[in-house]
Amino acid sequence: MQTSFINIENIRNDFPILKRKVHKVKPLVYLDNAATTQKPIQVIEAISNYYLNYNSNIHRAVHELAEEATLAYEMTRDKIAKFINVKKREEIVFVRGTTEAINLVAYAWGRQNIQKDDIIVTTEYEHHSNIVPWQLLAKEKGAKLEYIGVDDNGELILDHLDTYLKTGKVKIVTFSQMSNVLGTITDSEEIIKRSKAHGARVLVDGAQSVPHLKVDLEKLGCDFFAFSAHKMLGPTGVGVLWAKKELLQEMVPFNGGGDMIREVHKYETTWNDLPYKFEAGTPNIADVIGFGAALDYLDKIGMDKVREHEMELTKYALDKLEQMKGIVLYGPKDVTKRGGVISFNLGDIHPHDLATIIDEDGIAIRSGHHCAQVLMERLDVSATSRASFYIYNTKEEVDVFIKSLNRAKELFKL
Amino acid sequence: MSSADIYREIILDYYRNPRNYGKIQNPDIAQRDSNPLCGDELEMHLNIKDDKVADVKFTGKGCAISQASASMLTELILGKDFDYVKKLNKEDILDNLGLHDLGPARIKCALLSLKVLKSGLYSYLVDKLHDTASADKIKEESSGLY
Ligand SMILES: Cc1ncc(COP(=O)(O)O)c(C=O)c1O
Numbered sequence: 001m002q003t004s005f006i007n008i009e010n011i012r013n014d015f016p017i018l019k020r021k022v023h024k025v026k027p028l029v030y031l032d033n034a035a036t037t038q039k040p041i042q043v044i045e046a047i048s049n050y051y052l053n054y055n056s057n058i059h060r061a062v063h064e065l066a067e068e069a070t071l072a073y074e075m076t077r078d079k080i081a082k083f084i085n086v087k088k089r090e091e092i093v094f095v096r097g098t099t100e101a102i103n104l105v106a107y108a109w110g111r112q113n114i115q116k117d118d119i120i121v122t123t124e125y126e127h128h129s130n131i132v133p134w135q136l137l138a139k140e141k142g143a144k145l146e147y148i149g150v151d152d153n154g155e156l157i158l159d160h161l162d163t164y165l166k167t168g169k170v171k172i173v174t175f176s177q178m179s180n181v182l183g184t185i186t187d188s189e190e191i192i193k194r195s196k197a198h199g200a201r202v203l204v205d206g207a208q209s210v211p212h213l214k215v216d217l218e219k220l221g222c223d224f225f226a227f228s229a230h231k232m233l234g235p236t237g238v239g240v241l242w243a244k245k246e247l248l249q250e251m252v253p254f255n256g257g258g259d260m261i262r263e264v265h266k267y268e269t270t271w272n273d274l275p276y277k278f279e280a281g282t283p284n285i286a287d288v289i290g291f292g293a294a295l296d297y298l299d300k301i302g303m304d305k306v307r308e309h310e311m312e313l314t315k316y317a318l319d320k321l322e323q324m325k326g327i328v329l330y331g332p333k334d335v336t337k338r339g340g341v342i343s344f345n346l347g348d349i350h351p352h353d354l355a356t357i358i359d360e361d362g363i364a365i366r367s368g369h370h371c372a373q374v375l376m377e378r379l380d381v382s383a384t385s386r387a388s389f390y391i392y393n394t395k396e397e398v399d400v401f402i403k404s405l406n407r408a409k410e411l412f413k414l
Numbered sequence: 415m416s417s418a419d420i421y422r423e424i425i426l427d428y429y430r431n432p433r434n435y436g437k438i439q440n441p442d443i444a445q446r447d448s449n450p451l452c453g454d455e456l457e458m459h460l461n462i463k464d465d466k467v468a469d470v471k472f473t474g475k476g477c478a479i480s481q482a483s484a485s486m487l488t489e490l491i492l493g494k495d496f497d498y499v500k501k502l503n504k505e506d507i508l509d510n511l512g513l514h515d516l517g518p519a520r521i522k523c524a525l526l527s528l529k530v531l532k533s534g535l536y537s538y539l540v541d542k543l544h545d546t547a548s549a550d551k552i553k554e555e556s557s558g559l560y
Pocket of ligand 1: 099127208
């Protein structure tokens with residue numbers, strides 16, 4: 001079946017892995033997209049085409065292969081700029097992923113700009129990658145880390161932000177544009193507006209938002225933005241840090257080595273232009289090129305369509321789940337306020353037991369703390385189960401999922 | 415192993431009504447560990463008298479396999495002597511649970527309790543009995559459990 005928004009059959013045909021069976025005979029129902037998505041054949045071919053036909057190191061050599069590789073690599077940068085609406089391509093830095101992007105900012109910007117008694121503000125629904133780097137920095141500098149709380153509806157309590165901002169000590173506010181556990185879409189523009197009014201910098205973790213929503217950085221107005229290719233049809237090992245040019249210029253390099261230099265002398269080095277100042281060493285050329293194909297793919301469908309499809313699927317799933325006896329659903333009920341990520345607990349079935357049981361029916365979901373233990377503490381649970389959707393998921397798959405949950409209930413005599 | 419075979423009546427019963435659940439005041443051995451992959455937590459308390467397990471209790475959070483395994487292990491060792499506890503191995507635990515072909519991710523859940531018990535015993539042997547020879551053996555064994 002297809003939702004009214006995209007042609008699912010055509011899309012599914014582009015994903016070879018969706019044809020495989022698990023446990024010998026069960027069709028794969030892949031609902032672990034918040035962890036990583038599957039890759040269409042176009043992405044896989046872009047990567048193998050590079051290795052088969054023009055594998056070479058980029059930027060320095062003058063031979064034809066190197067020119068082709070450099071061009072393909074740099075074209076991805078332009079595609080990203082267009083995809084997230086950024087005017088200056090030199091503001092886009094390739095990194096390994098969201099985690100590395102945030103660490104880069106905490107290290108290269110944070111160590112220069114955070115002093116003793118300054119405040120760093122994050123939120124209770126962050127991924128560990130947006131907590132731990134700031135804890136390290138706060139410890140090193142004697143700064144304070146404060147949290148915007150989460151209300152019972154799974155939304156941020158912005159009053160907390162105001163309280164911190166009033167101290168006049170907040171240097172940076174950092175938050176996820178969409179929670180990877182609750183699916184909550186953050187009121188990012190409001191947080192940015194309030195933070196800017198008090199002169200704080202803002203980092204937005206776009207790991208869950210860029211793959212599922214139309215993101216416009218020009219409009220958003222943050223200072224730093226991070227996301228990962230592998231959560232949006234692209235390969236692992238590629239991510240993006242976007243930052244305002246003047247900030248990147250002020251920042252010290254993160255890694256030293258080849259490519260990031262202009263001139264190296266025995267005791268002094270001058271830095272290369274942006275963004276290369278932050279791209280030391282041979283980058284992940286093949287996967288950056290593969291990411292370019294992923295962006296083309298999403299562009300062709302259109303992010304509005306992606307969002308509409310996921311909203312319809314999420315509503316369909318939530319309507320069925322809500323009727324299930326003994327289920328606890330986390331996050332906003334209103335699908336316009338959330339993405340296609342559904343966290344839940346079913347009776348006293350521990351999420352790991354649940355994931356084991358439904359895996360037998362070919363269903364891949366995630367169970368555990370989802371790298372968000374601060375949020376688990378807030379929800380007062382040790383773990384949740386999480387199903388998350390993407391463009392290739394169907395209502396039939398949701399039905400298989402629901403049926404399998406019922407089987408788990410029977411096994412646990414609920 | 416199918417989940418119908420894993421989540422048998424007896425496993426669910428030990429999960430929902432764990433025997434020897436709780437804490438001991440001033441225990442001779444107190445040992446805690448967690449599985450970083452899934453966050454399962456387990457703490458075991460033991461009292462030792464005449465080289466025997468005079469009392470044992472556990473507390474924890476986690477899946478049915480990890481909690482049932484811990485509860486069954488406490489029953490297995492209560493009243494037994496050190497030699498018995500020292501010799502307990504992976505197969506004994508899986509036999510006791512009736513779980514044999516668990517996948518690599520879930521076998522950790524089943525063995526967390528034995529790991530906690532062995533590390534607790536190790537500390538006791540070193541700190542209280544200064545028996546480093548058998549302690550080293552246990553340490554080696556428990557690190558090989560996962
Ligand atoms: C909200 C959020 N931030 C950060 C990350 C980390 O991304 P990566 O592992 O690609 O660095 C994730 C992915 O798990 C995420 O969901």
